[in-house]
Amino acid sequence: MSSPVKGDARPSLNPTDQPDSQSRLLKHDATLTVAQSVSLTLSADSLLVEAPKDTHSILLYNVLDADLSPAGLTITYADPTTKDDVSVAALQYPIAEEEKEKVEAWISQLLEHAYGDAQRYKRVKVLINPFGGKGSASKLYHKHAAPLFAAARCHLDVQETTHQGHATELAEQIDVNAYDAIVCCSGDGLPYEVFNGLAKKPNALEAMAKVAVAMLPCGSGNAMAWNLYGTGSVSVSALTIIKGLRTSIDLVSFTQGNSRTLSFLSQSFGIIAESDLGTDNIRWMGAHRFTYGFLVRIFQRTIYPCDLAIKVAMDDKKTIKEHYDSYANSAAPTRTDKDLTENSGGLPDLQYGTVLDDLPKDWEVIPAETIGNFYAGKMAIMSKDTNFFPASVPNDGLMDIVTIDGTIPRVTSLKMMTAIPEGDFFDMPDVQIRKATAYRLIPREKEGYISVDGEKMPFEAFQAEVHQGLGTVLSKSGHLYEAEGPKP
Numbered sequence: 303m304s305s306p307v308k309g310d311a312r313p314s315l316n317p318t319d320q321p322d323s324q325s326r327l328l329k330h331d332a333t334l335t336v337a338q339s340v341s342l343t344l345s346a347d348s349l350l351v352e353a354p355k356d357t358h359s360i361l362l363y364n365v366l367d368a369d370l371s372p373a374g375l376t377i378t379y380a381d382p383t384t385k386d387d388v389s390v391a392a393l394q395y396p397i398a399e400e401e402k403e404k405v406e407a408w409i410s411q412l413l414e415h416a417y418g419d420a421q422r423y424k425r426v427k428v429l430i431n432p433f434g435g436k437g438s439a440s441k442l443y444h445k446h447a448a449p450l451f452a453a454a455r456c457h458l459d460v461q462e463t464t465h466q467g468h469a470t471e472l473a474e475q476i477d478v479n480a481y482d483a484i485v486c487c488s489g490d491g492l493p494y495e496v497f498n499g500l501a502k503k504p505n506a507l508e509a510m511a512k513v514a515v516a517m518l519p520c521g522s523g524n525a526m527a528w529n530l531y532g533t534g535s536v537s538v539s540a541l542t543i544i545k546g547l548r549t550s551i552d553l554v555s556f557t558q559g560n561s562r563t564l565s566f567l568s569q570s571f572g573i574i575a576e577s578d579l580g581t582d583n584i585r586w587m588g589a590h591r592f593t594y595g596f597l598v599r600i601f602q603r604t605i606y607p608c609d610l611a612i613k614v615a616m617d618d619k620k621t622i623k624e625h626y627d628s629y630a631n632s633a634a635p636t637r638t639d640k641d642l643t644e645n646s647g648g649l650p651d652l653q654y655g656t657v658l659d660d661l662p663k664d665w666e667v668i669p670a671e672t673i674g675n676f677y678a679g680k681m682a683i684m685s686k687d688t689n690f691f692p693a694s695v696p697n698d699g700l701m702d703i704v705t706i707d708g709t710i711p712r713v714t715s716l717k718m719m720t721a722i723p724e725g726d727f728f729d730m731p732d733v734q735i736r737k738a739t740a741y742r743l744i745p746r747e748k749e750g751y752i753s754v755d756g757e758k759m760p761f762e763a764f765q766a767e768v769h770q771g772l773g774t775v776l777s778k779s780g781h782l783y784e785a786e787g788p789k790p
Contacts, residue, residue, distance in 0.1 A: 364382075368412050369409070386538065387537045426485050427459050427483070428485045442536045447540035475499075476499075484515055485543060489521015507650070514774045525683055529784060529785065531546075532778060543776050547777055548780070549634070550636070551772075553773045559657070559658060560656070565754045568753075578756065609743070613664070615739055626787050657742055672708050674710070678741065683783065688722055692786060692787050694785075696781075703735070707732065739767060743763070
């Protein structure tokens with residue numbers, strides 16, 4: 303019996319939970335009888351296959367395609383093979399000539415029900431970082447993702463990147479009318495490059511509205527996949543991209559002097575940035591190098607003095623939780639065709655300027671002489687089991703900023719590490735959380751680390767501001783990240 307992969311290959315919303323689902327269901331006979339004794343029945347979320355010696359169901363979310371050819375009716379689907387993976391499987395039945403019209407109508411009904419609001423037969427530019435995942439990205443794509451994309455009849459254009467920044471160059475040159483999505487087989491580095499390549503186009507606004515950025519998790523952090531698909535599995539991510547809903551997300555302009563880059567994930571200064579970027583010499587430890595670097599700096603009680611000012615939208619945890627609940631229980635923001643036609647120019651202007659401009663008078667100056675950690679996020683999950691920003695949502699025009707004093711007791715810092723996977727981090731008294739539209743940070747020391755989406759930036763003053771709904775991704779829910787929100 304086909305059963306869903308735990309939390310992965312199942313749709314985020316059961317169709318029966320949607321108010322208009324019943325009115326859209328099954329316009330014709332839901333049951334098709336094939337091969338004289340096999341019945342195929344559509345229910346709200348499954349395809350029930352009943353044969354004399356076997357009865358099993360297939361989640362409609364897992365149905366990839368259905369086709370009527372001289373060979374008969376073929377239904378391809380993603381079959382859960384392990385707890386974390388799916389692979390292509392098929393059902394095939396001969397069809398008599400006089401039955402073909404009825405079968406065609408049933409196929410149309412099946413695919414409409416299986417895809418819902420998701421786009422079928424997506425046109426996809428696949429970028430593979432051959433150095434990603436310790437050199438295994440290409441193998442992972444061809445083994446686990448390519449068969450699913452082919453079975454779903456996606457139109458594929460596959461290319462390997464050859465050097466750092468290559469994905470930026472390719473995205474800058476891409477024909478935005480030729481592709482629905484750019485799928486990055488990598489860690490978070492390639493999506494970062496792609497967003498910044500699209501941003502360089504003269505029609506950047508149109509490009510980032512039309513072309514969705516997606517990821518097959520082939521790196522070390524893979525935060526994008528965990529947030530949008532709720533998995534670190536390449537095959538389940540491929541299925542989720544196939545069934546993915548176009549979702550507008552906020553992007554952040556990160557400026558230093560006159561330079562400007564876009565961030566989709568996070569910016570960090572202090573212990574997080576140093577634990578990540580300052581441990582390249584122990585990269586052989588894999589993800590454990592981050593934990594090691596974090597512990598070393600905790601026991602040194604390192605501080606990172608800076609000047610910090612924030613355009614605060616809310617700084618009360620209760621208010622932030624209410625904001626999250628309100629967003630979660632409202633309809634997902636959507637773009638209209640009018641938005642696409644009007645968004646023909648380059649990047650939006652910077653509302654707050656850069657560090658070269660005077661500090662706006664309504665920004666709050668935050669004491670930061672003994673700061674230990676500054677972390678600003680636009681997604682919730684920073685890596686597997688690290689839901690660092692549980693109140694983060696894709697499209698509210700706000701980023702979540704966490705600041706922690708560097709002089710807190712070591713035992714408190716250690717408790718913070720275990721509190722994150724337990725969901726208790728948000729409510730810890732020593733964790734300061736603000737939602738903001740912009741901020742400015744000026745380091746007081748001469749050397750250190752600043753990280754943007756995991757990429758190393760010059761150690762100098764910087765400013766950041768949010769652009770609501772600027773980017774487009776493919777997500778499982780079309781509304782929220784695949785992360786638990788803050789506890790009530």
